[in-house]
Amino acid sequence: MTDPPEVRFLEALAPAEATALRALAGRRRLPAGAALFHERETGRDVIVLVSGRVKLSCVTDEGREAVLAIREPGDLIGEMSALDGAPRLATATALEPVELLALPADAFLAFLQRTPGAAMAMVRTLSRRLRDADRKRIGFLAQDTVGRVCSRLVELAERFGEPRDGGVHVDLAITQEELAGWTGSSREAAVKALRTLRELGWIATRRGGVTVLDVDALRRRAL
Numbered sequence: 001m002t003d004p005p006e007v008r009f010l011e012a013l014a015p016a017e018a019t020a021l022r023a024l025a026g027r028r029r030l031p032a033g034a035a036l037f038h039e040r041e042t043g044r045d046v047i048v049l050v051s052g053r054v055k056l057s058c059v060t061d062e063g064r065e066a067v068l069a070i071r072e073p074g075d076l077i078g079e080m081s082a083l084d085g086a087p088r089l090a091t092a093t094a095l096e097p098v099e100l101l102a103l104p105a106d107a108f109l110a111f112l113q114r115t116p117g118a119a120m121a122m123v124r125t126l127s128r129r130l131r132d133a134d135r136k137r138i139g140f141l142a143q144d145t146v147g148r149v150c151s152r153l154v155e156l157a158e159r160f161g162e163p164r165d166g167g168v169h170v171d172l173a174i175t176q177e178e179l180a181g182w183t184g185s186s187r188e189a190a191v192k193a194l195r196t197l198r199e200l201g202w203i204a205t206r207r208g209g210v211t212v213l214d215v216d217a218l219r220r221r222a223l
Contacts, residue, residue: 008074010048012121021048021118024111025101036077036092036100043081043088046108049073052098053160053172056090057181067182069129070095072159076125082108095172143222148183149193150222153203157212167204168212
């Protein structure tokens with residue numbers, strides 16, 4: 001069964017709701033590599049990403065970075081701390097120059113209370129993320145490293161890819177260490193998996209991105 005097309009939080013708001021949200025927020029621009037917030041700090045703001053992409057990651061007990069997700073324009077970031085008052089679960093880092101709207105947590109909650117459409121948009125966002133987390137958890141249990149790398153490459157191709165020159169180009173600078181953290185594997189295992197996929201002719205790697213040459217083969221290997 002195919003999932004419905006994904007709609008970002010900002011896109012799901014009615015024009016008047018989006019205008020009201022923007023009026024409450026401060027607009028910021030940050031360069032690539034800048035941290036929007038850090039793991040374990042108090043969550044004072046809720047962020048709506050306007051442009052650019054952001055990586056969410058945490059540090060494991062072994063000191064390794066684990067990539068949890070990549071957020072895109074229109075996405076909410078940091079809403080969980082606003083809802084439950086707990087510290088941030090992850091660090092948010094700009095993968096490229098970003099523009100964002102930042103709202104104080106109490107202002108965001110008040111906005112949801114008086115704007116049922118926005119509240120439902122957030123419920124759908126959280127539901128979608130829970131489903132995605134469940135899929136990834138199943139994948140970690142059922143797949144080997146090559147299968148998990150294939151899953152993440154398919155995700156990158158579907159979300160960020162541009163068909164070009166007989167392949168799907170993904171222009172997103174994710175390091176081998178970040179890919180390893182995203183797949184719950186060591187850097188050495190992730191590098192070996194990428195080498196295997198290159199030798200099979202399914203991908204081509206390059207500085208600053210990857211080209212998926214056979215997305216169907218990756219999808220089959222990910223199952």
